[in-house]
Amino acid sequence: QIHIEFTEEAREVAAQKLKIGVYFATWWALNVIFNIYNKKVLNAFPFPWLTSTLSLAAGSLMMFVSWATKIAQPPKTDVNFWKALLPVAVAHTIGHVAATVSMSKVAVSFTHIIKSGEPAFSVLVSRFLLGESFSTPVYLSLLPIIGGCALAAVTELNFNLTGFMGAMISNLAFVFRNIFSKRGMKGKSSSVGGMNYYACLSMMSLVILTPFAIAVEGPQLWAAGWDTAVAQIGPNFIWWVVTQSVFYHLYNQVSYMSLNEISPLTFSIGNTMKRISVIVASIIIFQTPLQPINALGAVIAIFGTFLYSQAKK
Ligand code: 3PG
Numbered sequence: 001q002i003h004i005e006f007t008e009e010a011r012e013v014a015a016q017k018l019k020i021g022v023y024f025a026t027w028w029a030l031n032v033i034f035n036i037y038n039k040k041v042l043n044a045f046p047f048p049w050l051t052s053t054l055s056l057a058a059g060s061l062m063m064f065v066s067w068a069t070k071i072a073q074p075p076k077t078d079v080n081f082w083k084a085l086l087p088v089a090v091a092h093t094i095g096h097v098a099a100t101v102s103m104s105k106v107a108v109s110f111t112h113i114i115k116s117g118e119p120a121f122s123v124l125v126s127r128f129l130l131g132e133s134f135s136t137p138v139y140l141s142l143l144p145i146i147g148g149c150a151l152a153a154v155t156e157l158n159f160n161l162t163g164f165m166g167a168m169i170s171n172l173a174f175v176f177r178n179i180f181s182k183r184g185m186k187g188k189s190s191s192v193g194g195m196n197y198y199a200c201l202s203m204m205s206l207v208i209l210t211p212f213a214i215a216v217e218g219p220q221l222w223a224a225g226w227d228t229a230v231a232q233i234g235p236n237f238i239w240w241v242v243t244q245s246v247f248y249h250l251y252n253q254v255s256y257m258s259l260n261e262i263s264p265l266t267f268s269i270g271n272t273m274k275r276i277s278v279i280v281a282s283i284i285i286f287q288t289p290l291q292p293i294n295a296l297g298a299v300i301a302i303f304g305t306f307l308y309s310q311a312k313k
Helices: 002-044 048-068 079-105 108-115 118-128 136-154 161-185 194-216 219-233 237-259 264-285 292-312
Strands: none
Touching: 002 048, 002 079, 002 108, 002 219, 002 237, 002 264, 048 079, 048 194, 048 237, 079 108, 079 161, 079 194, 108 136, 108 161, 108 264, 108 292, 118 136, 118 161, 118 264, 118 292, 136 292, 161 194, 161 237, 161 264, 194 237, 219 237, 237 264, 264 292
């Protein structure tokens, strides 16, 4: 009897590990495609506030249709759910726009190298704002993360302050988003699991972001920019925009399905490892010039994240 229970438990653990593994691999692959098309779009059409809005709109529409056609079960929500979602949506909106503005100014690889410093932000926010304390090895692991990011930033050939600050603001905003999201998802009924939680988040962020996008960029600039992009790329340009928007939703949806099952710490480690594939793929595809010292900074920062995950265990 004991033997059978043990085998069943082991099988459940293995199945759970396999599920998380599949989620992670899907998340990373979808994210690489998003990043490539997002940058292609921004190169031809430099309106990050609009493209960020379109990403949220595509996701909201896809989920709305899925609920209406019962492909996905709509969540049962109440006023308290939406109230609790508001700070998450504000953080998600700020983090998303800031990252997109960053990528419109600098190489995709640079944005993601700076974004690999997210665990350091997580520790600083938890320490100074939430009063959590950590062991000495955790604090020590921040040195290579911060030092590596700093080295990569100062040796970046195409350094741009807006690009750098956008990635830093995105780091800070996403730390809050992840902490609040995990709290929001905990204890909810299964109809507000990862997929539906992210769908509601997308919809609320879309409502928050749309007026700002109109105020910062606006329809006149968009129309002129669109004509230029279509003249340059051809009518296929629309498919680039559709691809970046749809893949933005898909990778985030899968990442939230993972967050539903794992701790915010495991999530942020998975996210940093994801950046390795994005950095490598984007350097190859966009033929980003890279100095060895610059690459060394990125390697140190990512190695620091690995040390951080070990120290946190
Ligand atoms: C965005 O546009 O929201 C960012 O590219 C997302 O960054 P992430 O890699 O942290 O999800």
